[in-house]
Amino acid sequence: MKLFINSARQTESKTACEVVIVHEYSAFEYKNTTYRSIITNGRAIAEELPVIVSKLLNETGHEFHDITHVATNITDAPSMRLRICCAYVSGLARGLGVKAVGYKMTENNSEPDFTQEFLPLPQYVGDAGVTANVPEPIVHLEKKSLLPEPDENEYKVEILRDMSEETLNELYKLEEELFARDKWSKESLEAAFNSGIYTFVCIKYKGKIVASSYLAQRDINIFDIDSVGVSTAHQGKSLGNMLMNSVFDQIKAGAFAAKQTEGIVNLEVRVSNERAINLYKKFGFIPIRQVKAYYKNPLEDAVFMMNTDLLSTGTPNLDESQHCFTLNNDDVVSLGIETSCDETGVAVVSNHHILAEKLATSLNKHIEYGGVIPEIAAREHIQTIDTLVQKALEDAKIDISRVDNICVTTAPGLIGCLNVGSAYAKGLSMGAKKPVYALNHLIGHLMAAELATKSSLPQQFLGLIVSGGHSDLLLRVGRTAFKHLGGTIDDAAGEAFDKVGRILGINYPAGKEIDSFAKHGNPNSIQFPRPLTGAKYDQLHRYDFSFSGLKTAAIRELEAQKQLTPNDRIGFEDFCASFQEAVVDVLVNKTMRAATEFNQTTIVLGGGFSANSRLRAKLQDKCAERGISLIMPEIKYCTDNGSMIANLGALVQDQPPNSLDFSAKSVLPLECVVV
């Protein structure tokens, strides 16, 4: 039996969606049509399609497993109804393990060609008319020459032989930069150096220390690596590898000199520091235990790692896969689907551990056009979503039948994009007979920190979600209970960055670039307003934000700068730093205020803007001052991804799943996890 969905069926008055069950096709005519049902309201397709399909099967005495082919039509028109049908068909076929086909529509409603592969949606010709340009700034502010890219040949490893005042200062500066709260004091650095136990291995760039590691010899063949750090400005240059190799050389030299052929090297690392953990694994370290709340400020577990075969083999063990999370039969496995904007994210997650994740982005296409084009994003979602699901399941080494629930982002976001993910998930859910949960994208962002800690967040915390579309404060008051304290009353923080970026001549998305320029500027050069912070807002907007006025103030400031001679104008970096400081100031102050007033001991950060370095640093400082533990997602999970949605599966698994008539929404109350 074949299921055929025609999204562009012409009826007398309007275009409708038609669902048909057929046993045989012949040209230009549906033969043996068992039943057909028509949805005329375009808006209702997303909600009604799965319901109609079930009803049709029921009434005709068919089961889902009777379906051998699923087909839908494809036209060149950028129509939402067409995309919903394509996504649904694609998901249903994947769930049933049958073939899906798309076919070109002709005026005659020709029959689908079941010998064809499923056709991707064709490129929409209208794109040709859109050309992009770097935005013209209101006024050109002079940029200081930013630090040139470091020259790889200038890095030199050095074993410290003496500890001058200058060396000590450089080491301490690096400590301050990298390990704010865990840093070694100058006294302890000096004491360690003088103890004779420690070897200080450094990498210098043009004579200055940019990376350091302290190696302690505890016994004749027992070593501790107490710190490995690379200055932010020099990260991504494999200095970590260089440092570890030198440290290993020191260990071997020491041990072999003492005629040792076996030994142990220990170290510990914050559980969220995945980058370091991966580096250590590459160098043969095996995680041996996790110690709860080992680190303070923010409170975090430590992973203790050990390398026992360094001296016997002498070569790093490059097999990283052997100590992965292993899936038990009773572990809940969730498949997550995220399509709210320009990223198609699919992931398989169990117990906050990522078994597989796939991410495709159409961002490059959007940069070309200077912003997200929903039509392009939605089309990209359709073209990639099914492949990503297939690959994610393959990577996780599981079959769809092992998945316990399907989690899909349903709100908020670009409605055309959300619809693709939702329709696909509905199809998959029906075909594979798995419950589906329609989930809140923002709660996904908020709980993404669990992917870093690999454990559940506390049941009580204050959450700050900051992104291009949101700036919200939420209280978690129970397992799935959230209370919205306040949010932006106009523009979101990320949106203000993008818009101010535009008048500064920075391409979309501007957040990262403003952040990096701001690092070299003076945040106090312009006193931008701190909106909604005065006493008069204590009642009405106590926990609300407003960034629209700040955007206007930035425009006004640039217009004023334009009147000055170029020499009198403020520097570009100073402008960026001052603007960023105003946004971050308000976010941090209101967050800390809410934490105090609601007696919260934990703050959780989430959303794309939580990658902003100033926001992270300032929150860290304030939290440390007040003894509040701050939990932040890894930078890569700040932006949209499938893992954060799949991660919610564990949270909602006890709740009844959604019925299949749910629909995507551009807005929703923030407090619900399941939409």
Add this chain to the structure above:
Amino acid sequence: MTSANILKHFSIQTLEELQSFAKAVAKEIQKGDTVFLSGNLGAGKTTFAKFLCVNLGVTDQVVSPTYTISKEYAGENMLVLHIDLYRLISDKVSVDYNYIYTQLENSFYKEILEEGIAIVEWGESIANQTIPRIEIKIVRNVDETRAITMETVR
């Protein structure tokens, strides 16, 4: 299209005046209407749209739709579709107007007009379309007052 254009000018000194202007506009609006809002960044389009929504009985917090392009609200007697075309037109030298118009369709624009109204920020980018509309242009003066023109294009 028969265009009986009526042009009106308003000078707005304060936020309260903008609020009462929005109230007056809300009274004139009927189901099926589209309101185009134009003006530079910071002119006050979203602020005006918020006031308009409140006067149409929207109780949800109305925030900038820039990021999601469209947001849908329930007013007292009608749906309100708040669209912002900014992300579709910013930074572009030339734009295919018909293409932008298709984006309205993606927000179920036509279907919503049967049950309500649409407010379109940066609506001038689809001005070539034969959409019956109320065009509201906001200009920010140096002294922070606003000059508003309102034109009905039927």
